[in-house]
Amino acid sequence: MTRDLEANPFSPGSPRPRRFVGREAYIEDFEVSLAKWESDGTAPPTILLGVPGVGKSALLNRFADIAQGRGWLVAQRQKVTARTDLRRLFGQAFAEVEAQLIGGKTLNRRAQELLARFKEVRVQSGFLGVTVGRAPSQPAGSLEQDLTAVLIEMANLTRTLPVLFVLDELQFLPEDSLRAVIYAFDELANRVDPATGDRFAVTMVAAGLPQAKAMCRKAGQYAERFNYPWVRELDREETIRAFRETAQLADDDVTEEAAARGYELTGGYPQFIQVYGELAWLRGVDSPISLRDMEAVAPVARARLEESFFSTRLTLATPEQQDLLMAMARLVVESGAKAQTLTNIAHEMGRPPSSITYLFAPLVTKGLLFQPRPRGPYEMTVPKFADYLVSLEG
Ligand SMILES: Nc1ncnc2c1ncn2[C@@H]1O[C@H](COP(=O)(O)OP(=O)(O)OP(=O)(O)O)[C@@H](O)[C@H]1O
Numbered sequence: 001m002t003r004d005l006e007a008n009p010f011s012p013g014s015p016r017p018r019r020f021v022g023r024e025a026y027i028e029d030f031e032v033s034l035a036k037w038e039s040d041g042t043a044p045p046t047i048l049l050g051v052p053g054v055g056k057s058a059l060l061n062r063f064a065d066i067a068q069g070r071g072w073l074v075a076q077r078q079k080v081t082a083r084t085d086l087r088r089l090f091g092q093a094f095a096e097v098e099a100q101l102i103g104g105k106t107l108n109r110r111a112q113e114l115l116a117r118f119k120e121v122r123v124q125s126g127f128l129g130v131t132v133g134r135a136p137s138q139p140a141g142s143l144e145q146d147l148t149a150v151l152i153e154m155a156n157l158t159r160t161l162p163v164l165f166v167l168d169e170l171q172f173l174p175e176d177s178l179r180a181v182i183y184a185f186d187e188l189a190n191r192v193d194p195a196t197g198d199r200f201a202v203t204m205v206a207a208g209l210p211q212a213k214a215m216c217r218k219a220g221q222y223a224e225r226f227n228y229p230w231v232r233e234l235d236r237e238e239t240i241r242a243f244r245e246t247a248q249l250a251d252d253d254v255t256e257e258a259a260a261r262g263y264e265l266t267g268g269y270p271q272f273i274q275v276y277g278e279l280a281w282l283r284g285v286d287s288p289i290s291l292r293d294m295e296a297v298a299p300v301a302r303a304r305l306e307e308s309f310f311s312t313r314l315t316l317a318t319p320e321q322q323d324l325l326m327a328m329a330r331l332v333v334e335s336g337a338k339a340q341t342l343t344n345i346a347h348e349m350g351r352p353p354s355s356i357t358y359l360f361a362p363l364v365t366k367g368l369l370f371q372p373r374p375r376g377p378y379e380m381t382v383p384k385f386a387d388y389l390v391s392l393e394g
């Protein structure tokens with residue numbers, strides 16, 4: 001059998017993989033949260049954390065689909081960038097929810113009144129919706145007050161219909177915007193409708209790089225009440241399934257031993273799985289994809305990742321920050337321990353610890369290091385980055 005190269009089912013870079021594998025426990029927890037919101041409105045918002053390429057955006061999309069399937073109004077994954085204006089971002093999200101509300105059913109008079117009122121509040125507060133390109137009208141108050149007010153108005157409007165906001169790349173939000181988001185969704189999770197005694201079923205699920213957790217904590221004490229599931233790489237069995245079931249979508253397969261080798265090569269990181277899978281598919285020698293194919297594409301895949309994934313991230317660091325990363329990478333590879341203390345890193349660099357302290361904060365901001373525990377040791381954010389850095393020296 002020869003393989004149809006055009007039918008390649010692997011999709012590196014797409015947050016909607018053709019075949020979505022694993023994550024059952026995350027989905028179950030999310031469904032429990034949704035059910036709690038539906039019944040009494042008391043579940044805390046969720047922020048998924050994980051390293052680049054581990055599958056946070058794909059999981060968020062999954063969550064959005066699940067909520068929609070249960071009848072929630074969903075503002076689909078809104079991607080935050082360094083230039084995001086929160087009023088505009090939420091303005092668009094509100095417009096999306098409004099459109100679903102109007103499209104879903106004919107509104108009775110009361111609902112129409114509420115909708116008009118909601119529009120008024122949102123425009124007054126400078127949440128501009130789809131009218132991109134126009135400057136916001138004078139916002140009424142602080143970002144957190146305005147966001148809270150609009151969300152409460154929305155909750156009053158949708159009432160029995162729960163609403164979910166999905167935000168991605170949370171680490172890019174400036175501090176005041178993040179504070180507003182945390183404040184507003186915490187308010188919604190705790191406030192009771194004075195008229196009915198009901199809670200408001202308007203909530204958020206978000207995702208971000210590991211440093212987002214410390215950013216949230218810093219942005220406000222309310223952040224303590226949110227859930228922060230850690231998104232892990234796929235395990236061996238899931239990785240094997242990811243290779244095989246993706247190939248099977250296009251009536252092909254990956255042998256068990258090739259897929260197992262794929263696990264060793266990728267460490268179960270979905271981004272890497274998609275890259276190795278695609279290259280093995282395009283090699284097109286054996287059908288099903290064999291161990292020989294997998295071995296043959298390994299150096300090509302490494303080069304591809306170097307170019308698209310590793311080197312772009314390394315260039316974010318200044319030469320001095322790169323020295324630190326190199327020293328840390330040597331320690332990680334030699335010891336096999338991901339977490340390294342500032343003192344050990346300083347020692348490896350041959351410098352006094354106090355002289356390198358200032359290098360860490362920018363490396364965290366750039367998404368190259370993170371601290372799993374406040375004041376604890378540091379880890380590299382990019383998966384397999386230490387191996388990559390050491391290979392540059394070797
Ligand atoms: N559960 C999964 N099964 C199969 N493929 C997946 C899964 N999750 C993610 N992928 C694939 O892995 C790649 C990376 O996924 P995704 O973009 O969701 O990662 P991410 O954690 O959001 O990364 P980043 O931090 O860079 O935004 C994509 O090509 C995606 O299609």
Ligand SMILES: [Mg+2]
Nearest residue numbers: 056057058168
């Ligand atoms: Mg993502």
